[in-house]
């Protein structure tokens with residue numbers, strides 16, 4: 274295959290990474306922006322989503338689409354409820370103190386990971402995609418007779434991968450609309466700006482925190498359910514999405530949602546492309562380097578703005 | 582609604598409160614009667630703002646009681662206190678600065694049973710806000726921000742309004758506008774607890790004054806006693 278179609282394929286892989294990372298990073302960003310909690314266990318909520326998706330799909334059996342659809346609803350719901358429970362049992366008791374919640378979520382990371390290892394086991398397990406559709410991609414070739422349409426061997430994708438990208442775009446857009454238009458979204462934004470004044474105007478801040486922590490985890494789980502037909506579920510799979518989400522949230526500007534989404538596309542795309550042409554490790558090294566540069570030269574993020 | 586002018590609406594007794602280990606109030610006593618303007622006066626750091634925050638449940642009361650009508654506020658979670666129809670206009674305004682004017686008002690209207698009516702009333706009082714609904718609160722002028730802070734609290738349809746230095750940093754015409762609004766609210770039957778540094782403003786609007794020093798009540802005066810006790814004002818304000 275020539276370079277150009279190869280690059281096109283790599284970009285498509287990057288777009289899938291971007292799609293999943295934008296979901297996990299938006300979850301992390303909401304939790305940090307509104308609650309001022311750095312959730313180190315975020316990647317484990319992602320992993321838990323994938324594991325529960327496998328469990329649901331394999332328990333139900335039957336047609337792949339049925340199992341997948343059930344997983345798409347049950348896994349984020351279950352993970353969101355677990356996170357809400359963790360908020361009530363742990364974070365609320367620590368009064369959402371910035372430092373103590375970091376330590377607590379590190380603890381949570383190991384608890385979730387070890388419980389997954391003990392119940393799910395150390396093996397990677399696949400979830401079947403809901404539909405199987407192979408799409409060959411045409412390419413252009415210039416010759417003496419003009420432009421020819423050709424079908425290079427290997428230049429193809431699956432309908433499912435395109436669906437993942439579309440689904441992520443729809444979910445992220447819905448979150449933005451929900452924040453902007455709904456009553457609860459207004460409560461979340463007011464709490465983010467000044468939690469004391471929010472409660473002076475009748476907003477139940479603790480309840481908002483509980484829902485936000487659950488929502489953040491559910492978004493990570495949703496990303497995991499979408500990716501698990503492509504990548505398989507494994508109890509250690511939470512590391513990469515955690516690292517990439519942190520990178521994205523820092524580059525996008527802490528707590529800034531539009532910045533987070535833009536940075537997710539940027540980092541996801543370059544991660545995908547560099548992984549295909551060079552190696553996934555190099556992609557992570559470069560992204561981490563970019564974070565260091567951003568922290569030095571633009572501590573409020575590329576798209577963030579100064580708020581004290 | 583019948584306002585019983587001489588019955589106390591808010592009763593603060595032996596209030597002790599503070600921030601964690603930092604103790605600020607050591608036995609504060611005062612009450613606010615229905616339909617009156619009651620001022621808290623005292624030096625910087627005396628604990629006036631802390632007293633208002635304690636009423637709103639934003640700082641923890643360690644001893645003492647805060648009774649509003651028939652309920653003990655110290656037993657309620659903070660977010661239930663505005664539902665008793667107590668509105669706060671905090672020091673420094675504390676608007677949701679990245680939210681628009683309309684959204685700030687919507688936050689105020691969240692606990693209201695009659696949001697449409699409250700909105701109309703607020704725009705009657707401050708028509709200027711209606712022209713700036715889609716502007717971010719943080720980009721308003723200082724005077725407009727103060728109007729919005731008052732408007733946001735009025736959205737709760739308060740029976741009791743807590744105002745913390747509403748004229749701080751405003752030019753004389755804006756100060757007059759705010760004091761007019763206070764008088765108008767008083768005429769509508771809203772009880773007002775006002776923290777204010779301008780003695781002239783206090784004397785022109787207050788029915789009673791409680792002096793606070795080092796977190797304690799040290800004196801209190803009724804309107805007809807102000808003239809003969811100018812020295813008390815200077816002692817506790819250092820003017």
Ligand SMILES: Nc1ncnc2c1ncn2[C@@H]1O[C@H](COP(=O)(O)OP(=O)(O)OP(=O)(O)O)[C@@H](O)[C@H]1O
Pocket residue numbers: 600603605623624625626627628629630631632672
């Ligand atoms: N969040 C806080 N944490 C710790 N101490 C505080 C906090 N807020 C206020 N204080 C302290 O409580 C004391 C009383 O403060 P408060 O704001 O109630 O004073 P004030 O009477 O309103 O003064 P001013 O006229 O300057 O507004 C001060 O010594 C202040 O330093």
Ligand SMILES: [Mg+2]
Pocket residue numbers: 629630631672745
């Ligand atoms: Mg004060």
